[in-house]
Amino acid sequence: MAASSPFEQNSRLKNTLLIAGIVLIALNLRPALAGVGPLISTIRLDTGLSNTLLGLITTLPLVAFGILSTLTPLFSRRLGIEGTLALAMGLLTVGILLRVIPANWALFAGTLILGIAIAFGNVLLPSLVKRDFPNHTGIMTSVYSSMLGLGATLAAGISVPLAHGLDWGWRWSLGAWALLSFIALIVWLPQLKNLTLPRHDRSFLQSLKDLGSSKVAWQVAIFMGLQSLAFYVVLAWLPEILQDRGLTPGHAGWLLSLSQAMGILGTILIPTWAERLHDQRGLVWFLMILEAVSLGGLMLKDPFLIWLWPSLIGFALGGSFGLALLFIVLRSSDSETATELSGMAQSVGYLLAALGPTLFGAMHDVTHAWFIPLLFLLAIVGIKLFFGLGAGRPQSVK
Numbered sequence: 001m002a003a004s005s006p007f008e009q010n011s012r013l014k015n016t017l018l019i020a021g022i023v024l025i026a027l028n029l030r031p032a033l034a035g036v037g038p039l040i041s042t043i044r045l046d047t048g049l050s051n052t053l054l055g056l057i058t059t060l061p062l063v064a065f066g067i068l069s070t071l072t073p074l075f076s077r078r079l080g081i082e083g084t085l086a087l088a089m090g091l092l093t094v095g096i097l098l099r100v101i102p103a104n105w106a107l108f109a110g111t112l113i114l115g116i117a118i119a120f121g122n123v124l125l126p127s128l129v130k131r132d133f134p135n136h137t138g139i140m141t142s143v144y145s146s147m148l149g150l151g152a153t154l155a156a157g158i159s160v161p162l163a164h165g166l167d168w169g170w171r172w173s174l175g176a177w178a179l180l181s182f183i184a185l186i187v188w189l190p191q192l193k194n195l196t197l198p199r200h201d202r203s204f205l206q207s208l209k210d211l212g213s214s215k216v217a218w219q220v221a222i223f224m225g226l227q228s229l230a231f232y233v234v235l236a237w238l239p240e241i242l243q244d245r246g247l248t249p250g251h252a253g254w255l256l257s258l259s260q261a262m263g264i265l266g267t268i269l270i271p272t273w274a275e276r277l278h279d280q281r282g283l284v285w286f287l288m289i290l291e292a293v294s295l296g297g298l299m300l301k302d303p304f305l306i307w308l309w310p311s312l313i314g315f316a317l318g319g320s321f322g323l324a325l326l327f328i329v330l331r332s333s334d335s336e337t338a339t340e341l342s343g344m345a346q347s348v349g350y351l352l353a354a355l356g357p358t359l360f361g362a363m364h365d366v367t368h369a370w371f372i373p374l375l376f377l378l379a380i381v382g383i384k385l386f387f388g389l390g391a392g393r394p395q396s397v398k
Contacts (some may be wrong), residue, residue, distance in 0.1 A: 015264065052361055141271040
């Protein structure tokens with residue numbers, strides 16, 4: 001067998017570093033958010049914040065996602081995708097560490113900064129896949145979206161043990177993730193040598209105008225937004241719902257971790273499956289039915305099959321998220337359009353999603369029960385089905 005040429009070896013090393021960087025960046029985009037849910041009761045006791053304000057800890061990043069996602073193409077046009085992702089990992093590290101400071105203002109300020117950082121990563125990973133892996137969009141979407149789920153799973157599972165088992169306290173339990181984001185930054189730095197600025201034949205405002213008039217773009221955006229609304233509600237409040245059913249905080253945290261683990265399975269299987277289909281509407285039906293069944297199970301007041309409902313909703317939400325990300329790639333003609341559609345979809349989507357955790361917490365504050373808030377999520381499933389069927393139809397952004 002002939003030895004590999006230096007060019008082939010360099011190309012292989014370059015691709016390995018690129019994939020490793022994508023994996024690490026994706027792994028960092030959820031722990032700073034997913035670690036909060038299992039610690040809500042501890043944070044409440046330590047800070048005296050209400051459920052509505054505690055919901056704001058999850059909502060603030062979503063507001064940042066909504067505002068910054070549309071503007072991300074402005075950054076990538078000047079810094080390139082590579083430079084903007086490096087900036088994101090730097091900001092994420094700063095935001096996570098800021099939350100360690102024992103003051104409520106630092107908790108909210110750090111949360112806002114890390115939200116800005118995550119917004120950049122959310123928008124640019126789909127366009128990076130479109131640009132660098134045009135023939136493997138399904139598998140690469142599965143890879144990085146599953147890493148998003150893995151990050152959430154790890155954070156949900158070990159937040160309570162770090163805070164109480166190792167006696168780090170909730171602030172350092174959340175702050176420990178700065179080490180992982182710093183490692184991601186270091187691994188990503190070699191990509192700055194290959195900095196490429198996207199070509200843009202249209203102005204930024206013209207791009208926004210074109211997308212704003214596209215029915216397909218709105219279908220993708222609202223589907224992603226409603227999926228994100230449900231995901232972040234579950235991320236923030238599932239442990240509290242489970243504790244109300246009689247589970248301990250540690251057990252509830254591990255069931256959230258199980259839910260996120262099933263989400264990883266969904267994000268691995270669904271995009272790879274969906275890429276092989278000409279029409280993805282059947283998958284939309286499957287995921288929405290699964291989500292509705294799981295919400296019905298969570299409405300039960302006793303702990304009957306309590307492990308099953310988090311598992312089902314985790315798979316459904318993970319699969320829906322992977323499908324929404326794949327829609328961005330499949331409905332775009334090139335990487336620049338993918339960046340713009342990703343920015344619009346995640347901007348509209350996360351602004352919509354930002355209503356979720358705070359509204360859900362407020363509903364519980366008013367009703368002192370979980371039935372009405374969960375019924376609200378069930379209604380969202382119906383609306384999500386409508387827009388998902390539109391986004392799943394084979395068509396392109398015009």
